[in-house]
Amino acid sequence: MDTTNQTDLAALLRGLPSVDQLARDESLADLPARVVVREARRVLEGLRDAARRQAASGGSAAPSFARPALLARLREAVQSSLARRHRRVINATGIVLHTGLGRAPLAAAARAAIQEAAGYAVVEVDPRDGARNQRESAVAALLVELSSAPAALVVNNNAAAVNLVLRALAEGREVVVSRGELVEIGGGFRMPDVMAEAGCRMVEVGTTNRTHLRDYERVLRAETAMLLKVHPSNFRVLGFHAVPSLAELVALGRARGVPTFDDLGSGLLVADVPAALSEEPSVRESLAAGASLVSFSGDKLLGGPQCGIVLGERALVERVRAHPLYRAFRCDKLALAALEATLAIYRDGDPLAEIPTLRAIARGAAELTAIATRLHDRLGIAGSRVCASESFVGSGANPARALPSSALVLPGGARTAERLRCGGEPPVCARVADDGVWLDARTLADEDLDEVARSIARALA
Numbered sequence: 001m002d003t004t005n006q007t008d009l010a011a012l013l014r015g016l017p018s019v020d021q022l023a024r025d026e027s028l029a030d031l032p033a034r035v036v037v038r039e040a041r042r043v044l045e046g047l048r049d050a051a052r053r054q055a056a057s058g059g060s061a062a063p064s065f066a067r068p069a070l071l072a073r074l075r076e077a078v079q080s081s082l083a084r085r086h087r088r089v090i091n092a093t094g095i096v097l098h099t100g101l102g103r104a105p106l107a108a109a110a111r112a113a114i115q116e117a118a119g120y121a122v123v124e125v126d127p128r129d130g131a132r133n134q135r136e137s138a139v140a141a142l143l144v145e146l147s148s149a150p151a152a153l154v155v156n157n158n159a160a161a162v163n164l165v166l167r168a169l170a171e172g173r174e175v176v177v178s179r180g181e182l183v184e185i186g187g188g189f190r191m192p193d194v195m196a197e198a199g200c201r202m203v204e205v206g207t208t209n210r211t212h213l214r215d216y217e218r219v220l221r222a223e224t225a226m227l228l229k230v231h232p233s234n235f236r237v238l239g240f241h242a243v244p245s246l247a248e249l250v251a252l253g254r255a256r257g258v259p260t261f262d263d264l265g266s267g268l269l270v271a272d273v274p275a276a277l278s279e280e281p282s283v284r285e286s287l288a289a290g291a292s293l294v295s296f297s298g299d300k301l302l303g304g305p306q307c308g309i310v311l312g313e314r315a316l317v318e319r320v321r322a323h324p325l326y327r328a329f330r331c332d333k334l335a336l337a338a339l340e341a342t343l344a345i346y347r348d349g350d351p352l353a354e355i356p357t358l359r360a361i362a363r364g365a366a367e368l369t370a371i372a373t374r375l376h377d378r379l380g381i382a383g384s385r386v387c388a389s390e391s392f393v394g395s396g397a398n399p400a401r402a403l404p405s406s407a408l409v410l411p412g413g414a415r416t417a418e419r420l421r422c423g424g425e426p427p428v429c430a431r432v433a434d435d436g437v438w439l440d441a442r443t444l445a446d447e448d449l450d451e452v453a454r455s456i457a458r459a460l461a
C-alpha cells in the first residue's frame with residue numbers, strides 16, 4: 001500500500017462523524033433513538049471497512065461520506081431493521097390462510113390464553129396432586145372428545161407429525177403411496193424426501209392421474225409398514241383421474257394387517273362446514289372411513305396456533321409418542337394454551353363466529369360488499385372504486401376454487417402497494433393487479449376497519 005493511499009485513508013476516517021454526531025441529527029428525530037444509535041454504529045463501521053478495503057486494494061475512489069448521503073443511508077437502515085420485526089400487519093390480500101402473514105389469525109380466547117400462559121403455567125403437572133403428567137393431556141382429551149378418535153398427540157407442526165409417524169411406525173420398512181399424491185407442499189416439504197428422511201422405503205404405485213386399489217394390492221408384502229394417503233392440498237388433477245377412496249384403502253389394509261395413515265393437511269374439524277369448504281375432506285370423514293391415523297396442521301382450517309395434530313388408534317398413537325424424536329418436536333406452552341382455547345370454542349362456542357379463519361371463509365356477499373363500501377366511503381380516495389373480487393382460502397385448502405368477494409380498488413400499482421406496506425402502521429398487505437391495488441374485504445375484519453382506514457390514509461398521505 002503506498003503512502004498516498006495511507007494518508008487518504010487516515011483523512012477519510014477522520015472525516016467521518018461519530019456515532020453520536022450522526023444519530024443525534026434532528027432529521028432522524030421521528031425514529032426510535034435506540035435503533036438509530038445501533039444502526040448508526042453499523043453504518044459507520046461498514047463505511048470504515050469499505051474505506052480500508054479500498055485503500056488496501058490500491059483504489060483511490062473514496063466512498064462518499066457526505067452527510068446527507070450518510071443520513072439517508074442511516075434512515076434506510078433503521079427502517080429496514082424496524083420492518084423486519086414480527087409485528088401485526090393488515091391482511092388485505094383476500095388469502096385467508098396466508099403463510100407469509102402467519103396463517104391462521106387466532107380467536108380472541110386463544111390470544112388471551114397465550115397471554116395467561118406466558119408466565120408460569122400448568123404444563124406438565126397435575127395441579128391437584130402435583131404429580132408429573134403428559135404435557136398435552138388437556139388438549140389431547142379435547143381432541144378425543146371433539147373427533148371421537150381413540151387417542152391424540154400434538155407436536156410442533158404437521159411436517160413434524162408426518163415425520164414422527166413415519167419414523168415411529170415405518171422406519172426401515174415400506175410405505176405405499178400413489179404417484180398422484182407425491183406432492184410438494186412448499187417450503188421443501190416434498191413427500192419423497194420426507195419419506196427418505198424418515199428412513200422409510202417409498203413404494204410408489206399407479207400413475208400421476210390414475211391409481212387403482214389393485215395397484216396397492218399388488219405391492220403389499222411382509223415389509224409393508226403402512227398405506228399412506230396424502231391430501232394433494234395445493235393442486236387438483238382434473239379430467240381422466242381416479243384414486244381409490246380412503247375407505248377402500250382401509251379395507252385393503254385391514255385385510256392384510258397394515259395400518260392406513262391419512263395426511264389430511266388442513267384439519268377441517270367444524271361440524272357445520274361452510275359451503276366454500278364442501279369439497280375439503282374433514283377430520284371426521286377420515287376417521288369415519290377408518291383411517292388408523294390422521295394428521296393435520298393446527299394453523300390451517302382448524303384456525304388455531306401452529307402445531308401438528310395426530311389422531312387415531314391408541315396403540316399407534318402411543319408408539320408415536322414413545323419415539324425419542326417426540327421430545328424434539330413437542331409443542332411449547334403458548335401453542336398448547338392457544339390450541340386448548342381454540343378447541344374449547346369447537347366444544348362450547350360457535351366456531352363459525354368465533355374462529356377468525358372460519359368466519360372469514362363463511363362471510364357472504366352482502367357482508368363483503370358492505371365492508372368494501374364502508375372502507376371506500378371512509379377513505380374517499382379519488383379514483384378508488386368497489387369491485388367484485390376473487391379471494392382464496394390459501395395454504396393448500398381448496399386451491400382451484402376462488403371465493404367470490406368484494407374489494408376496494410385503489411388507483412396505482414406496485415409502488416402504491418409498497419407505500420401501503422412500508423408506510424402503513426400497521427403495514428397493509430394488498431394485491432397488485434393491472435388496474436390497481438386491490439384491498440379484499442374477505443380478510444378485513446369488520447371491527448378492524450377503523451384501524452385499516454387510518455393505516456391506509458397514513459401510508460398514502
Ligand SMILES: *Cc1c(COP(=O)(O)O)cnc(C)c1O
Nearest residue numbers: 157158159231233264265297396
Ligand atoms: C400443510 C401440509 C403439511 C405441512 O404442514 P405444516 O403444519 O405446515 O408443517 C403436510 N402435509 C399436507 C398434506 C399439508 O397440506
